[in-house]
Amino acid sequence: MIETCSVADLERLELDLLLDAVKTRYGYDFHDYAKASMIRRVRKYMDGKGIDHVSELIPLFLHDNRAFYRFVKSLSVVVTEMFRDPDVFKVLREEVIPVLKTYPFIKVWHAGCASGQEVYSMAILLEEEGLLDRCQIYATDFNDDALQLAKKGIYPAKDIELYKKNYRLSGGKSRLGDYCVSLYDSIKINSRLAERVTFANHNLVTDGVFGEMHLVMCRNVLIYFNEQLQDRALTLINDSLCPRGFLCIGRRENLKFSQIRNYLEDVSNTLRIYRKLGS
Amino acid sequence: MSWISVGNKPRAVVLGASAGGINALGFLFSELGEDFSLPILVTKHVGLNDDRGMLRVLARQSTLPIKVAKDKHRILPGTIYLAPAGYHMLVEEQGVVSLNLEAPVAHSRPSIDVLFQSAARVYGQELVAVVLTGANRDGADGIRTVKGFGGTTVVQCPETAEMGFMPKASLDTGCVDYLVTLEEIPAFLDQIGGA
């Protein structure tokens, strides 16, 4: 063994060992997650517990599965929005929806739906275009806490101004207030919008294809992964798309690392909306 | 400025700026030598969808190629990367940038602390971190981490900065190697990163 090992090298070694232990014990494989974000989450978790070394988490997670599951959830504590990137929803409305209208039945998959704001945004869009009753929406995530929030559809009232602004910019045809009710310090999305939605746990790393989709929304999930894992997840998604199906990824994500680029044409490359070539 | 002694030849520069930062960055990028050979990663606080405006202004002045970072962009020498509005920008060990949507840090996303702390882990002693003008305390924790991993820390003189609060907060950590005026920074960087 080498005598000197920098603090950062040691931390990387500890993290690798921890991920090995977690994989063997629980089957979750985080090796190909982007490490910079992961180390932040790990450090934050450790700070909360007054732990100094990453390797001390190994005995903790091996013996205490509740601690481990809490940690997994802390890995994906995120902020999402209704109609995030309004111009994306505008192009979906103007260029994708007209094509979807030609199908008798439409399947939409939100992969990595987090607390569900994007799902309800889509449901509103489909409702306004008269399509919702012909749709089946699948909303999946690997974080059960996020899925619970998504099912409830209750969001902090302080966020509503941003959502309203996004909705307007996305070309919304009515008022966002028409789709929710105000509670004390929160808003609740009308349950009518959830009727066509199935919420389920699905892990993009370990689970497989479960249907043929006309539109897949997978935004800001790939950023969690390294290039290889992005390619794997995108291959799974491509396999889930019907011929001529649509794919939308996050504004700052890319298909550069994936061979599926060859099977897709641009609807709008700047907005990251693509369409599968015919077979 | 012969008084600069940076231990190891640096591999990257990280810059943080907030209020007043566009002017400061514009000046700095216009003065850097065209042969500047290190990558420069920049977190400048911007309004929600404002990175295109920022890119346009800075690209006009910069001697080096400049872009808004995308996820897993490879970090190239002599290139400037701006953190996109609404995302944190981090550095991965393999020499690529990563973006994330973690909650704001120090009320900011992108956050300077997040960039500096991730870069410190990757580049260690071979990193130079610079805090410029701003009106909040983002960057201070980052400066502490950079120093902790052996990097070189630089802060713009609060008195001469458009907004002194942010550089002052970094200075107060006691982890700052060089206190310089904005006018001195291009020469400082050219000395460590010129070809």
Ligand SMILES: C[S@@+](CC[C@H](N)C(=O)[O-])C[C@H]1O[C@@H](n2cnc3c(N)ncnc32)[C@H](O)[C@@H]1O
């Ligand atoms: C930033 S949110 C994206 C929310 C929404 N799509 C948006 O863009 O606003 C990312 C979500 O990806 C989920 N995620 C991360 N890794 C995953 C995996 N391996 N399988 C499924 N979901 C995952 C996280 O739990 C988190 O809820």
